[in-house]
Amino acid sequence: EKFRDGLTKTRDSFSGKVNDLVARYRKVDEDFFEELEEILIQADVGFDTVMELIDQLKYEVKRRNITDTAEVQTVISEKLVDIYNSGENQTSTLNIQDNALTVILFVGVNGVGKTTTIGKLAHKFITEGKSVFLAAGDTFRAGAIDQLEVWGDRVGAPVIKQAEGSDPAAVMFDAIQAAKSRNADILLCDTAGRLQNKVNLMKELEKVKRVIEREIPGAPHEVLLVLDATTGQNALIQAKTFKEATDVTGIVLSKLDGTAKGGIVLAIRNELKIPVKFVGLGERMDDLQEFDPEKYVYGLFA
Ligand code: GDP
Numbered sequence: 001e002k003f004r005d006g007l008t009k010t011r012d013s014f015s016g017k018v019n020d021l022v023a024r025y026r027k028v029d030e031d032f033f034e035e036l037e038e039i040l041i042q043a044d045v046g047f048d049t050v051m052e053l054i055d056q057l058k059y060e061v062k063r064r065n066i067t068d069t070a071e072v073q074t075v076i077s078e079k080l081v082d083i084y085n086s087g088e089n090q091t092s093t094l095n096i097q098d099n100a101l102t103v104i105l106f107v108g109v110n111g112v113g114k115t116t117t118i119g120k121l122a123h124k125f126i127t128e129g130k131s132v133f134l135a136a137g138d139t140f141r142a143g144a145i146d147q148l149e150v151w152g153d154r155v156g157a158p159v160i161k162q163a164e165g166s167d168p169a170a171v172m173f174d175a176i177q178a179a180k181s182r183n184a185d186i187l188l189c190d191t192a193g194r195l196q197n198k199v200n201l202m203k204e205l206e207k208v209k210r211v212i213e214r215e216i217p218g219a220p221h222e223v224l225l226v227l228d229a230t231t232g233q234n235a236l237i238q239a240k241t242f243k244e245a246t247d248v249t250g251i252v253l254s255k256l257d258g259t260a261k262g263g264i265v266l267a268i269r270n271e272l273k274i275p276v277k278f279v280g281l282g283e284r285m286d287d288l289q290e291f292d293p294e295k296y297v298y299g300l301f302a
Pocket of ligand 1: 108109110111112113114115116117147254255256257258279280281282283287
């Protein structure tokens with residue numbers, strides 16, 4: 001249900017166009033595929049991914065002897081799921097430690113929905129009975145610490161912070177001590193999101209990671225990159241930069257509800273080879289869903 005609701009804009013645009021295409025073309029031919037290609041590109045599926053999908057569709061159509069365009073529609077859904085699931089490492093499950101502190105680092109540029117995602121995920125864990133601490137590691141952006149505290153209050157998670165402008169690595173150190181001494185299950189760490197200077201970004205993330213690793217061997221257990229679905233191909237460019245700066249283990253795609261171009265999920269998966277672990281489907285605390293390719297593709301058409 002959540003997926004269906006969150007994908008309304010994409011579905012209205014995408015499946016509307018596909019239905020119209022199928023109605024106009026009775027027979028599957030080269031022109032049909034060309035128009036389909038255009039629809040997929042407009043939905044932000046990404047050029048390489050579209051080419052792969054079209055190739056696979058043509059192959060399937062030939063293999064199964066499909067001539068009717070209506071039949072192609074089901075093959076499109078199948079292939080979209082296949083493309084998402086292809087390759088390794090597609091699981092959306094988080095690496096959570098049993099009976100030990102799990103540290104999750106959040107990275108991403110300002111405004112993508114990082115703080116909101118941390119709040120939502122904290123809420124999800126707390127609902128499951130886990131105790132959650134938040135680390136206010138974005139000491140750079142004015143208001144970032146306050147904003148995290150608002151979420152901390154809302155969901156009932158203590159926020160470990162220092163003054164604006166302080167060293168994020170020192171905040172992480174404090175947060176780990178606090179979380180450990182109170183036997184917390186999960187520590188969610190915010191970080192600053194300036195991309196203007198890639199060298200600084202890398203240095204800061206490296207330092208933060210080093211402190212976390214030193215305090216807890218094997219941590220951070222996840223490095224989640226938050227991307228804003230409404231920024232389309234720009235999100236892909238951001239992802240490439242962060243991938244170079246640090247080892248990203250998963251993606252959270254926020255604001256999927258706010259775009260008609262929800263095909264970006266497939267482009268991210270296919271071009272970056274990093275699994276999309278969660279999608280944001282609204283601004284409220286329960287508007288975060290574990291990503292499920294089948295539900296997603298179903299939501300595109302149903
Ligand atoms: P940050 O700067 O990366 O920490 O971004 P914020 O968490 O402050 O989010 C920026 C804006 O995006 C806020 O107004 C959020 O309410 C909004 N937002 C975040 N996630 C979602 C989402 O999944 N859907 C929608 N519609 N809005 C979102």
